[in-house]
Amino acid sequence: MKVLVFLALFGLAFASVKHYNGFQVFRALPKEEAHWKAIQDLENGGNFDFWKISGKHADIMASPTRIEVLRNFLEERSIPYERIVPDVEDMITKAAQEPKVSQGPRSTRYALTWDNYYGFDTIKEFCFELAASYPQMVTTTVEGQSHEGRDMILVKISNGGAAKPAVFVDGGIHAREWISPASVTYFMRELVENYAAHPELVNNVDWYFMPVINPDGYQFSHDSDRLWRKNRRPNEDGCRGTDMNRNFGFHWNEGGSSGYGCYDTYHGGAPFSEVESQVVRDVILANADQIQAYLTVHSYGQYWLTPWGWTSDYPEDYPELFALASDAVDALTAVEGTRYTIETSTNALYMATGGSDDWAKGGAGVKYSYTLELRDTGFYGFQLPARLIMPTAVETWEAIKVVGNFIGGMKK
Ligand SMILES: [Zn+2]
CATH class of the missing domain: 3.40.630.10 (Zn peptidases)
Structure with a gap:
């Protein structure tokens, strides 16, 4: 019971957190000029969060309702792609749950360490x-x-x-x-x-x-x-x-x-x-x-x-x-x-x-x-x-x- 109460309070406290359940990240691998042009148009369209564009590929996050839109866009133009993150929320949760290994320098004068991320x-x-x-x-x-x-x-x-x-x-x-x-x-x-x-x-x-x-x-x-x-x-x-x-x-x-x-x-x-x-x-x-x-x-x-x-x-x-x-x-x-x-x-x-x-x-x-x-x-x-x-x-x-x-x- 105590656990339930705790979970309920925990849920309330974090009610305003944005979740990414079902969001996926695709890596598009453009092969020719027309592909790159299409990728730039897609970014300028503003419907997707481009995590990264490099000279070799573009990492594009799609919300659950836009995954099919993105796949169709890429497939219609024969732009090769692969899915690199099957569930963004899962990725965020796993990163937060990683066991902390004490490895960096420590000080009693400040709370900051280099084995965790801080506010x-x-x-x-x-x-x-x-x-x-x-x-x-x-x-x-x-x-x-x-x-x-x-x-x-x-x-x-x-x-x-x-x-x-x-x-x-x-x-x-x-x-x-x-x-x-x-x-x-x-x-x-x-x-x-x-x-x-x-x-x-x-x-x-x-x-x-x-x-x-x-x-x-x-x-x-x-x-x-x-x-x-x-x-x-x-x-x-x-x-x-x-x-x-x-x-x-x-x-x-x-x-x-x-x-x-x-x-x-x-x-x-x-x-x-x-x-x-x-x-x-x-x-x-x-x-x-x-x-x-x-x-x-x-x-x-x-x-x-x-x-x-x-x-x-x-x-x-x-x-x-x-x-x-x-x-x-x-x-x-x-x-x-x-x-x-x-x-x-x-x-x-x-x-x-x-x-x-x-x-x-x-x-x-x-x-x-x-x-x-x-x-x-x-x-x-x-x-x-x-x-x-x-x-x-x-x-x-x-x-x-x-x-x-x-x-x-x-x-x-
Ligand atoms: Zn930056």
């Missing part, structure tokens, strides 16, 4: 505790508030003195990509608590971290909808959220984004219409003379992407961007063989305008601007199990170190 408040507490524990090296500030009033946290790691060449890292712009804040906080901790292992990284470089730049969406993905992507501000058409990675003001709204507020790639009413993207812009611009590298951390797909997303043309200095990316990825792959693809976003994935990486390079003049799409390649997708946080963070940290050392060796 925004725990990450925020970690940022302030890190500064309180290492006041010589870490400064944590609040740079503004999100639409729902959460703090936009900036953590600067520096040993002081004259301004050094800097690396800026952000995470969590897309709410459901939980491995991003989990990895970014790991980099911060490693840099500070393991300073003695690589003092040059702090001695030669100033670091700026914003581990969760979409705090409302991120918390919503924990509380109510595991697959939420955008921020949470209401739009005029009654839907909520802007895709902040379509909202940055460089070639904004020139393709690969949507004008409909209900769509997952809604670009917002104007460039930088969202308070969260404004804060990121302002932090970068305020330190633009220092920042030489911009790293924005996403998942999934295992890509190390360079601008541009607005054109298939390569940036003039692509050979330099590629060379650093290549060294970084080599270090990542050396850990346990994880493979990454290095390309411009347009050529690796698809054209998408209003991305933060394009703006960082084209708008703020940060030469080495990259989007990282962390693990995996789609088996777990956004539901990457917590036991894979450490392996992902550890290998990616090797790449971040390469970038840091490179920037630290640059002449100002």
Whole structure:
């Protein structure tokens, strides 16, 4: 009886959670130009949640009532496909039920660990505790508030003195990509608590971290909808959220984004219409003379992407961007063989305008601007199990170190 009462209360408490029973994910494998065109039309139609489009395939989620529509669409056009997730709710439940294995670093000073995913408040507490524990090296500030009033946290790691060449890292712009804040906080901790292992990284470089730049969406993905992507501000058409990675003001709204507020790639009413993207812009611009590298951390797909997303043309200095990316990825792959693809976003994935990486390079003049799409390649997708946080963070940290050392060796 007690169990029933508990279950009833549990049910009430989570009554507002979005469920995905019967939702399925299909991987379409276009073979020719006409196939790709059809897939893009399908995405622009807005009836399906595109988890990922890469140069090789598109992972498309369909609600139970649209599964047949999707299959017919693909079959009529002879686009090969396979079902990769038979039940999305089942996948989410399994990821949440995974036994927790204690494997990451632990501290009595903060609750955050790297063998579980945490809500925004725990990450925020970690940022302030890190500064309180290492006041010589870490400064944590609040740079503004999100639409729902959460703090936009900036953590600067520096040993002081004259301004050094800097690396800026952000995470969590897309709410459901939980491995991003989990990895970014790991980099911060490693840099500070393991300073003695690589003092040059702090001695030669100033670091700026914003581990969760979409705090409302991120918390919503924990509380109510595991697959939420955008921020949470209401739009005029009654839907909520802007895709902040379509909202940055460089070639904004020139393709690969949507004008409909209900769509997952809604670009917002104007460039930088969202308070969260404004804060990121302002932090970068305020330190633009220092920042030489911009790293924005996403998942999934295992890509190390360079601008541009607005054109298939390569940036003039692509050979330099590629060379650093290549060294970084080599270090990542050396850990346990994880493979990454290095390309411009347009050529690796698809054209998408209003991305933060394009703006960082084209708008703020940060030469080495990259989007990282962390693990995996789609088996777990956004539901990457917590036991894979450490392996992902550890290998990616090797790449971040390469970038840091490179920037630290640059002449100002
Ligand atoms: Zn993303």
